[in-house]
Amino acid sequence: MESALKDKYSIVGIGETDYTRGSGRSTRALAIEAIRNAVTDAGLKMQDIDGMLSYHGGDSVNSSTLAYDMGAQLNFYMDCSGGGSSTEALIGLAIGAIEAGMCETVAIFRSMNGYSQVRIGGTGSRASTPVSGPGLMTRPYGLASAVQSFAFSFTRHMMEYGVTSEDLARVKVAHSNHASNNPKALMKQRVTVDDVVNSRWIVRPCAHLLDCCLETDNATCIIVTSAERAKDLKQQPVYIRAVQGRGTKPGGDFHYQHGPISRVAGHYVGPRIFDLADLSHDDIDVTGCYDAFTYTVVLQFEAYGFCEEGEGKDYIKSGIVNLGDKRPNNTSGGHLCEAYTHGMNMVIENTRQLRGMVDDYCPDWQNGNHTYDYSEGGCRQVRNVNTTMNMGWASPATGSALILRR
Amino acid sequence: MPVYEYKDLLLNIIEQDSEYFGYFEAAKEHKLVVKKCLDCDLLRGEPGASCPWCSSMRSEWHEVSGKGTIYSYQIIPHAILPGFRDWTPYPVVLVELDEQSGKPLEHDGLRITANLLDENMNPEHEENVAIGKRVNVVFQDMENGLTLPQFTLSDEEPAGAIWRYPNT
Numbered sequence: 001m002e003s004a005l006k007d008k009y010s011i012v013g014i015g016e017t018d019y020t021r022g023s024g025r026s027t028r029a030l031a032i033e034a035i036r037n038a039v040t041d042a043g044l045k046m047q048d049i050d051g052m053l054s055y056h057g058g059d060s061v062n063s064s065t066l067a068y069d070m071g072a073q074l075n076f077y078m079d080c081s082g083g084g085s086s087t088e089a090l091i092g093l094a095i096g097a098i099e100a101g102m103c104e105t106v107a108i109f110r111s112m113n114g115y116s117q118v119r120i121g122g123t124g125s126r127a128s129t130p131v132s133g134p135g136l137m138t139r140p141y142g143l144a145s146a147v148q149s150f151a152f153s154f155t156r157h158m159m160e161y162g163v164t165s166e167d168l169a170r171v172k173v174a175h176s177n178h179a180s181n182n183p184k185a186l187m188k189q190r191v192t193v194d195d196v197v198n199s200r201w202i203v204r205p206c207a208h209l210l211d212c213c214l215e216t217d218n219a220t221c222i223i224v225t226s227a228e229r230a231k232d233l234k235q236q237p238v239y240i241r242a243v244q245g246r247g248t249k250p251g252g253d254f255h256y257q258h259g260p261i262s263r264v265a266g267h268y269v270g271p272r273i274f275d276l277a278d279l280s281h282d283d284i285d286v287t288g289c290y291d292a293f294t295y296t297v298v299l300q301f302e303a304y305g306f307c308e309e310g311e312g313k314d315y316i317k318s319g320i321v322n323l324g325d326k327r328p329n330n331t332s333g334g335h336l337c338e339a340y341t342h343g344m345n346m347v348i349e350n351t352r353q354l355r356g357m358v359d360d361y362c363p364d365w366q367n368g369n370h371t372y373d374y375s376e377g378g379c380r381q382v383r384n385v386n387t388t389m390n391m392g393w394a395s396p397a398t399g400s401a402l403i404l405r406r
Numbered sequence: 407m408p409v410y411e412y413k414d415l416l417l418n419i420i421e422q423d424s425e426y427f428g429y430f431e432a433a434k435e436h437k438l439v440v441k442k443c444l445d446c447d448l449l450r451g452e453p454g455a456s457c458p459w460c461s462s463m464r465s466e467w468h469e470v471s472g473k474g475t476i477y478s479y480q481i482i483p484h485a486i487l488p489g490f491r492d493w494t495p496y497p498v499v500l501v502e503l504d505e506q507s508g509k510p511l512e513h514d515g516l517r518i519t520a521n522l523l524d525e526n527m528n529p530e531h532e533e534n535v536a537i538g539k540r541v542n543v544v545f546q547d548m549e550n551g552l553t554l555p556q557f558t559l560s561d562e563e564p565a566g567a568i569w570r571y572p573n574t
Contacts (some may be wrong), residue, residue, distance in 0.1 A: 138520055151480035202484050256500055258511065259511075
């Protein structure tokens with residue numbers, strides 16, 4: 001059913017820190033810088049923020065701590081436990097909090113020293129955490145990292161549909177081409193299929209090193225308020241058309257009891273968000289598809305119905321996801337090449353795309369003038385972007401989605 | 407003490423962790439068990455606190471044959487956990503047990519994660535790991551009293567085609 005709240009709320013500010021591997025700073029300092037950048041972007045003051053939402057895995061700073069630094073009096077805040085696919089969900093919760101009258105302007109942030117302190121990949125301090133509960137069924141067998149916990153879905157999908165390492169590598173190649181036009185990207189160099197398949201194995205047969213995203217130190221922020229209030233702010237408003245998730249597969253299925261295990265949560269999230277948005281796939285101009293690994297992209301394009309099940313590899317191979325083609329994906333380079341932010345940077349990028357203000361190498365991008373020359377070191381603004389979609393991923397069994405409009 | 411050290415991991419297998427405690431207790435007696443619902447009689451591979459089919463909280467541990475088929479696999483050449491480095495490259499398999507395969511829904515099954523080990527309880531050679539191969543449960547007893555259910559290749563012929571990724 002069509003959402004009664006479509007286009008009634010806006011993203012009015014976006015901000016991030018530099019993407020580094022070694023920030024030398026606290027998650028508190030990183031968070032404040034990202035929030036400050038987003039507040040400035042919106043034309044607001046720190047004290048205008050009266051709602052905050054964040055997500056973390058025990059690796060970050062709380063909103064109440066930041067309120068001191070911001071001099072803010074908060075009317076609403078929650079710090080949620082969660083990883084990928086939380087970005088989209090928290091945008092939905094921000095709308096809910098404002099709609100309920102609890103607050104007016106919400107800053108959503110994620111701050112993580114994801115390279116120098118707590119690595120999502122499971123090395124360092126996380127490797128020595130005592131094991132209890134569901135982890136007893138997997139960790140004693142040597143499963144610890146995200147890709148290891150997803151690999152049963154990936155391998156099974158390879159068997160069912162004949163996916164090859166080269167098919168997966170094409171995801172990385174596309175995103176690296178995009179990152180080469182992104183001054184912020186951690187990995188700007190373009191790579192080839194051979195580069196990916198010749199990088200060392202992380203998990204056979206589904207992930208080489210270059211199939212995996214880049215653990216990064218960073219903070220990011222997205223500010224949400226009503227479309228009514230957005231009219232008076234600095235930027236061209238970007239309207240939140242619809243949001244859905246975090247949603248799960250039937251039974252949650254964190255241990256692969258139900259099937260098909262190669263079908264991921266987007267299969268259930270997708271129909272709902274297109275209903276809420278009253279739009280179809282043909283309306284989507286740019287996608288942001290959570291690329292923790294090249295494989296998550298293949299599976300999500302299938303699950304969300306941008307192609308048939310088993311045809312994710314062909315969707316990528318067709319070139320449709322490339323800048324200059326019909327529906328570019330992860331134009332910033334995403335998690336594979338720009339930075340690993342737990343999903344935030346792909347919503348930020350789509351916001352920039354909708355504003356026509358992508359921060360690429362075009363000399364006059366700050367005035368919205370772009371060359372549309374997508375060769376290396378050039379432009380990454382897509383022409384005439386009206387509608388974007390984000391597809392968030394936490395695991396094969398959990399995901400979320402967001403549709404934004406100009 | 408219900409805390410076991412295994413490959414530099416600390417495993418907290420305590421009685422109050424009621425969904426998992428019995429699984430490891432049964433393993434000490436070399437029994438592979440799953441939860442059985444006492445109301446609808448369906449088995450479940452991930453133990454859980456209630457029956458996903460009828461919501462009953464009444465269940466018992468139920469011994470299964472330990473025979474199954476490799477449903478998916480992965481080979482880990484790059485260990486994240488330091489204690490597994492001397493095992494690399496090691497296989498981790500998702501085994502679908504023979505009991506209740508394809509029930510109650512077509513793609514459902516009792517699926518257990520474990521390592522695939524050889525007759526000496528070392529990681530099975532990678533080229534022998536394939537989806538569709540038949541396996542049997544084995545029990546890896548440690549000196550500290552911990553027993554882990556594991557799997558080993560069976561002599562049985564696979565029921566259908568087997569698959570592993572080519573050239574790996």
